[in-house]
Amino acid sequence: MTTPTTPPRAGTILEASGVTMRFGGLTAVRGVDLTVNTGEIVGLIGPNGAGKTTFFNCLTGLYVPTEGTVRFNGTRLSPKPHLVTQAGIARTFQNIRLFANMTVLENTLVGRHTRTKEGLWSALLRGPGFKKAERTSEERAMELLEFTGLTARRDHLARNLPYGEQRKLEIARALASEPGLLLLDEPTAGMNPHETRATQDLVLAIRDQGTAVLVIEHDMRFIFNLCDRVAVLVQGHKLIEGTAETVQADERVIAAYLGTPTEEDTTPPAHPADPATPPPPGDRR
Numbered sequence: 001m002t003t004p005t006t007p008p009r010a011g012t013i014l015e016a017s018g019v020t021m022r023f024g025g026l027t028a029v030r031g032v033d034l035t036v037n038t039g040e041i042v043g044l045i046g047p048n049g050a051g052k053t054t055f056f057n058c059l060t061g062l063y064v065p066t067e068g069t070v071r072f073n074g075t076r077l078s079p080k081p082h083l084v085t086q087a088g089i090a091r092t093f094q095n096i097r098l099f100a101n102m103t104v105l106e107n108t109l110v111g112r113h114t115r116t117k118e119g120l121w122s123a124l125l126r127g128p129g130f131k132k133a134e135r136t137s138e139e140r141a142m143e144l145l146e147f148t149g150l151t152a153r154r155d156h157l158a159r160n161l162p163y164g165e166q167r168k169l170e171i172a173r174a175l176a177s178e179p180g181l182l183l184l185d186e187p188t189a190g191m192n193p194h195e196t197r198a199t200q201d202l203v204l205a206i207r208d209q210g211t212a213v214l215v216i217e218h219d220m221r222f223i224f225n226l227c228d229r230v231a232v233l234v235q236g237h238k239l240i241e242g243t244a245e246t247v248q249a250d251e252r253v254i255a256a257y258l259g260t261p262t263e264e265d266t267t268p269p270a271h272p273a274d275p276a277t278p279p280p281p282g283d284r285r
């Protein structure tokens, strides 16, 4: 982490400015600005390949953006995942990444490591400082298992949990680092409607406990029920951002998802043969 250079705007916890990510000739994310405020749940939606996960990876230090900056509480983040977690951003992954052969409790404890100060020697010698830290971590982990409804599973191996509970465990592990902002990448993928509703309630409870949430999801009902604001990415750029009502009513969003041309799209370009003419938002060549 570098020293703060800009005081945070009142209420703004995350501020991404002009984030661009290129992979060779492909621009996956183009100059995206996005803020998340304290106490907010913000949705990030867009068709497959729109750049949503790449944008998350830029926020969490997995990728170093080609251009742009990411600030958290006014501090520019170092693009290193462990420093981003330490700063207060935690995430889950589109493809579940648990330690399959560790128990539910052990997986949750792994998430605590950025919040414990005990070093390697203390852990090896199991001194009084280590034992106290271990007790505190275990108490906090148990609270999180209670919070996510996994208490009865504490000693089960992660790989033996049903899919929906594996997703919950990912959230419990992310919360163990005590984040100010939680990034969820498709938290309801593969869930049945009952599990999806439970996840919706869990995300609201996380927000109510003081952690802001930025969530990528393809389930529109989930997004529009839950989010204070929704941003739409199409072909790497932010098409629109607003309340659920504003976004749902926007013809360009409908076109981007359904591939239906809008009036603007049907107007012939000045130079139809010009390869630089951008394709319509719904075009996923």
Ligand SMILES: Nc1ncnc2c1ncn2[C@@H]1O[C@H](COP(=O)(O)OP(=O)(O)OP(=O)(O)O)[C@@H](O)[C@H]1O
Pocket (backbone or CB within 6 Å): 023, 026, 028, 046, 047, 048, 049, 050, 051, 052, 053, 054, 055, 094
């Ligand atoms: N590491 C990488 N190297 C090269 N191209 C990449 C890389 N990661 C992503 N891409 C490309 O960037 C574009 C955006 O991908 P990304 O996974 O961010 O989209 P997405 O909106 O999350 O899609 P989905 O909803 O399907 O998960 C895609 O064209 C993808 O193939």
